[in-house]
Amino acid sequence: MCYNEVSVMSFIYDLNLNYGGAGVFEVLSSIFKYILMTVIYLFIYAVIRLIYLDIRSVNAQGKGAGKNTPYLKLINRRENLNFKVEETYGLEGNIVIGRSDKNDIFIKDPYISGTHARFTQREDQFFLEDLGSTNGTLINGEQIGSRPVSLKDGDKIHIGQLDFLFVKKSK
């Protein structure tokens, strides 16, 4: 941010030298009107994009909101984290978790890889596999590999800086 201000300021200074101060304003104004519009539309784009991502994460949550579907519950205190995490994530079908927006569950934790791990459902059973993440995935303190490991109720899953509890109520 500072970088930007400095470059803008030196740009104005140059203009002052080149145009002797007389026509500075006219030149500035006619250049800045394009920059201003670009910035305003970038802003609108950024807000719409964030709102879109928000809705998508709510939908991913909503999918698992049914009574008997298993879900992940966050153990960490959310207040201590400086990125956005939900309290629970519903699991239904195959779900990929990672840092990139393209995943079903995305968490902007710097210790989570772009695509980190995958949950797969086979009939009533849930499996977790690591997708070659940098910092690994741990179930109850044990590192797992690319082979799917079956999950049971109460398993503790460690991803990045986060600890989740796998909750699956028996019928």
Added chain:
Amino acid sequence: MLKLLGLKQPVVLIVLTDIIAFILLYYYKKPADHYILLTGLLVISLIITTYFIIVKRRLGDEYLFLIVSMLVSMGFAMIYRLDKYMGSRQVVWFAAGIILFFLSYTFFLKIKILEKLMLYYIVVSVLLFGATLVLGQSIKGSTNWIFIGGYSFQPSEVIKIIFVFTLACFFKRSDQVIFGSIRLGFEKLGRLYRLAFMSVSFMFMGFLVLQREWGTTLLLFLIYISLLYVLDNNTVFFLINTAAAAAGGVAGALFVNHIKVRIDIWLNPWADIAGKGYQVTQSLFAMGSGGFFGTGIGMGRPDLIPEAGTDFIFAAICEEMGIFGGAAVVLLYFILTYRGIKIALSVKDVFIKTVALGLTCMFGFQTFIIIGGVIKLIPLTGITLPFISYGGSSLTTSFIALGILQAISQISSEGERSEEIAGE
């Protein structure tokens, strides 16, 4: 590159907009006035501080304030460019608005009996209306200003919010506190309930008609009829209301000279271009001369438009920031309204839902009425463009409404969390 500078963060883009705008203003105003840069810094730090308080303290929806601060920033650029004195006043109002934003946020969450105070709302607004009619001074045909010791104040701005609260009480049908332990139950009223509902709502509009404030009258009616459409499923009652309003509208158009003139101007402003049609035609000329990107701030002549800082600010923005600037303003209001409706959908309590929807409708319809008037889509009625127009009453009450909306978004996010816990 974009990512490196954090340019994907909307708040950074707002800061960038303000930096560009205030640097331009600094060069525009002769003689050079360093206070403009200081004011710019003040605005930027206010926006950043408020945004971080909202995010860090988890005060609900974080986009509402972002969208609004972009609108306010565009307003600053335009108002400052038109008149330095007006611009600095607007910054003071903005600071006051932020304080009121947090105050109304806290009050709405703390006071639990807001849904029981309907009679007080009605009394307060009747007193305000009475004060305006007795003490009020007429500015440009409307008697809607009260002057107290050099400060002017427009009661109808506050009344809009009180009106929404009154409607919400009716929809909730909760028992109303009269005085102390004496209560009024809606159940006892039975059939009279709808009659009371309708007459109170039309009383508000009637007072505004007496003040010749057609814009606000129309705004209240649109809020009323939309809430009725959304929350009340009695078709007959809806049709009766529509018919009553239509009869009033037609009578107004036929017999009230003031309205007749407005409609004539709307149909053909070129007939009396130097007189009655002057405002609209100047506004159309200004928008026409702007083109796609506008003339650039300080390069056009928006000072030729009458009321360029208040009612016609949209025309001024279109002239100097182009049709892209105007479309950006409309888009921003779209997102704001969308957020408001989403908040209204996510709460369960009828009172809170009605307040959220009513305030959202207020922003949306107010924007439509004034922008529609300025671009000659509908007859022009004097009303401010929320968050952009110059004016203390308008800006501060808009921030009060925003604070309430923020509080409701907080309630809805809390509701989701407590449901999750209950569901376990």
